[in-house]
Amino acid sequence: MFAAFADVNDLMIAGDWPDVAALDQRLSIPGRQLVEQDDALLADGLHYEQRIAQGRIATRAENWHDLFNALVWARYPAVKQALNARQCRDLDREGSGGRTRAQAALTQFDETGVIVRVWDAAMLRAWDRHAWGELFLQGAEHWRSGAIAVAAVFGHALMEQALLPSRLLVGKCLVVRGDDDAQAVEQVARAIALGAMLNDPLELRPLPLMGIPGWHSDQDEAFYRNAGYFRPVRDGRAYPASHVIPTG
Structure with a gap:
């Protein structure tokens, strides 16, 4: 399951959670920045995917789901970018009120x-x-x-x-x-x-x-x-x- 992430294995087994800012610096995701998800960030009113398109990946602190998301962004950025671009195209066309079949698949x-x-x-x-x-x-x-x-x-x-x-x-x-x-x-x-x-x-x-x-x-x-x-x-x-x- 985790063979492709051997070079960052220390992030998954460390006794302490990595700080989001330090994680961003360590992973250096091309064209994207990991930013801690807090009330101030969410106040911009943007959809999660739209925020990513602007370069910011909302990341919850001390959260396995978001840590793994960050690792996948760093390992497979081209696939992640393609998914985000497709999601944003559907959001622009359909709005955020519902989810298309394509959005569900993505x-x-x-x-x-x-x-x-x-x-x-x-x-x-x-x-x-x-x-x-x-x-x-x-x-x-x-x-x-x-x-x-x-x-x-x-x-x-x-x-x-x-x-x-x-x-x-x-x-x-x-x-x-x-x-x-x-x-x-x-x-x-x-x-x-x-x-x-x-x-x-x-x-x-x-x-x-x-x-x-x-x-x-x-x-x-x-x-x-x-x-x-x-x-x-x-x-x-x-x-x-x-x-x-x-x-x-």
Whole structure:
């Protein structure tokens, strides 16, 4: 879950919370500043996303959710910027009174998103059928070899949920065909910015993360029979092929 944040691991395990100003200086997010969320900041009347577009990320002190959000901004700024730009475009068009399907999709990915890259199309077909045994058990070697892999854990709420050791986590995924993590992240950022992804929450593929070989300590066959976690596909559910973006 946290492998991509090894260089800032001290911020997550320190005995004391990092000060928001010190966190901003440490992370140096391109074009953005972490500012402590207080009454004075909120008095500007701006929507959270509109404030970010002006360069300020409202951050609550001593808060895991906002700490993880800051870490994701620093690690994947292009994806975060694309999400913010799309949210602001919808806010400008629709106002803040309601939420469009696109805004719901953008928010779900921001909170619980995972980017997965796939080389073997058979693994994608198994995933789309929710054939979990085929994807995780029979397909274990594909995960170990990198033929299918998590390129990025993006959702900061998902990271917060991972603090509870018994929580069985489900990521909401965007999929890229390819074999390079950085390129997959770049492709997703570009596609979001262009409006080619995240126009509806139904575009997101659910992935029970604890099913990935090595992500849980008890991955016997009985574990994979837990239908409350490894859920069958709903009748009529289909995942659009447009989410599979060729790299390069």
